[in-house]
Amino acid sequence: MSGLHVQYYIVCKRKLWLYAKNINLAPENDKVMEGAILHERAYRQIKERDIHIDNQIQIDAMDKYYVREVKNSSKMNEADRWQLLFYLYELKKRGVEKKGLIQYTKEKKTQEVELTHEDIARLDKMMNEIEQIIDCVQPPKFVKKRYCPNCAYHDFCFAGEESE
Numbered sequence: 225m226s227g228l229h230v231q232y233y234i235v236c237k238r239k240l241w242l243y244a245k246n247i248n249l250a251p252e253n254d255k256v257m258e259g260a261i262l263h264e265r266a267y268r269q270i271k272e273r274d275i276h277i278d279n280q281i282q283i284d285a286m287d288k289y290y291v292r293e294v295k296n297s298s299k300m301n302e303a304d305r306w307q308l309l310f311y312l313y314e315l316k317k318r319g320v321e322k323k324g325l326i327q328y329t330k331e332k333k334t335q336e337v338e339l340t341h342e343d344i345a346r347l348d349k350m351m352n353e354i355e356q357i358i359d360c361v362q363p364p365k366f367v368k369k370r371y372c373p374n375c376a377y378h379d380f381c382f383a384g385e386e387s388e
């Protein structure tokens with residue numbers, strides 16, 4: 225289970241399943257490239273950057289108080305927030321307690337994220353559901369979403385669909 229699983233769970237459960245089954249289609253080129261550049265440039269002043277823990281946590285930067293994530297825009301705010309909460313929870317399990325901070329470069333704003341008991345309960349439930357989705361033989365049913373045009377699986381999901 226990684227932060228990306230949590231993010232895809234929020235964005236689209238079908239995407240989560242396709243990703244978990246290693247079905248790789250056209251990469252989200254521009255977005256991926258944009259994200260890579262953003263991460264490369266972010267938090268240069270912070271010593272602890274680009275931290276990887278147990279193949280689960282991939283943190284942009286961490287300082288004395290915050291786990292920091294940089295994002296281009298807040299369009300996927302809900303998914304970003306849960307991804308960061310997942311990191312905070314996994315760190316808490318390892319004895320590290322911090323708050324989170326998401327920095328949105330386009331809107332030039334930051335959002336503080338704090339892990340609550342309710343979030344922990346929701347994350348536990350979420351992780352169970354993620355495992356159940358991944359264990360399914362078939363992907364969840366295709367349901368059109370606002371996010372679809374930007375998704376790497378767009379052509380896969382829309383094969384045979386009438387365009388709107």
Ligand code: SF4
Nearest residue numbers: 236239372375378381
């Ligand atoms: S194209 Fe849409 S329905 Fe298909 S995986 Fe992506 S977000 Fe989900």
